[in-house]
Amino acid sequence: MDQEINQRIIGASPAGAQDRESAAQAVREMFTSIAPRYDLLNHVLSFNIDRVWWWRTARKFDAILRRPQARALDLCCGTGDMTFALSRRANSSSPQILGADFSHAMLQRAAAKTAQKSKPGGTTPRWIEADALRLPFPDGHFNLVTSAFGFRNLADYDAGLREIVRVLTPGGECGILDFGEPSGVIGKCYRVYFKKVLPAIGTMISGVRGPYAYLPASVERFPAPDEMLGRMRQAGFRTASWTPYSFGIAGLYRGVKRS
Ligand SMILES: C[S@@+](CC[C@H](N)C(=O)[O-])C[C@H]1O[C@@H](n2cnc3c(N)ncnc32)[C@H](O)[C@@H]1O
Numbered sequence: 001m002d003q004e005i006n007q008r009i010i011g012a013s014p015a016g017a018q019d020r021e022s023a024a025q026a027v028r029e030m031f032t033s034i035a036p037r038y039d040l041l042n043h044v045l046s047f048n049i050d051r052v053w054w055w056r057t058a059r060k061f062d063a064i065l066r067r068p069q070a071r072a073l074d075l076c077c078g079t080g081d082m083t084f085a086l087s088r089r090a091n092s093s094s095p096q097i098l099g100a101d102f103s104h105a106m107l108q109r110a111a112a113k114t115a116q117k118s119k120p121g122g123t124t125p126r127w128i129e130a131d132a133l134r135l136p137f138p139d140g141h142f143n144l145v146t147s148a149f150g151f152r153n154l155a156d157y158d159a160g161l162r163e164i165v166r167v168l169t170p171g172g173e174c175g176i177l178d179f180g181e182p183s184g185v186i187g188k189c190y191r192v193y194f195k196k197v198l199p200a201i202g203t204m205i206s207g208v209r210g211p212y213a214y215l216p217a218s219v220e221r222f223p224a225p226d227e228m229l230g231r232m233r234q235a236g237f238r239t240a241s242w243t244p245y246s247f248g249i250a251g252l253y254r255g256v257k258r259s
Helices: 020-045 049-060 081-089 104-117 157-167 184-206 211-221 225-235
Strands: 071-075 096-101 126-129 142-148 168-179 237-245 250-257
Touching: 020 049, 020 104, 020 184, 020 211, 049 081, 049 142, 049 168, 049 237, 049 250, 071 081, 081 096, 081 104, 081 142, 096 104, 104 126, 142 157, 157 168, 157 225, 184 211, 225 237, 225 250
Parallel strands: 071 096, 071 142, 096 126, 142 168
Antiparallel strands: 168 250, 237 250
């Protein structure tokens, strides 16, 4: 499998992007433009299932989150809901939990929600503006790195995986939650919703054209689970697995870094 992986750079490619830099810039501008309505749209368009997906993901990492000295990084944290899900699983003996994103507007929303979303006496997340492809952290710094619906937007998936591996401790774990493409009858119905209904409602509520057409296109571009797992192993994960959520509409990639 590993040998079969296509070596060309693959990553998000919003309309008009020419290269890695312009793709990243277009992605940042897109999320900045929808930041004011992002949470509302997320919950409406996913019928609130997004909350269950974040919770299921965080729950998988209880063993790490309950270690007092653990360090966790939630990449592409946006308005912070995955980060809050992690912090709510942690004991009051508190690991350090950090949410990172390169859109200032999204982070401002996360910061504004912090008091209300944090568990009393529990761990309070901190926020940092940073590019997932150039993380300002030393090698082997985190026991856990997560990313929910953010990794797919990176301009270079292999570089993103290598950067995650770099900042993880040996034996550290990674959880990437993202959309998938369900098959069968459910897949057919879902595709009508995802490609036609969702972009129309998203554009109407956000008042911004583009981002909600980009969403289905970016999911289509994203590697299928087998290929993604191969790329994870190549990047330096000892084990890699994928668990479908809600018939494969979303799914969790898990990886453990080689010791
Ligand atoms: C779809 S939102 C996901 C937000 C949040 N994790 C959630 O589950 O709702 C994707 C986020 O990824 C961020 N993002 C995309 N590429 C990034 C990069 N290279 N570095 C940091 N953040 C990035 C965007 O700014 C945006 O906030």
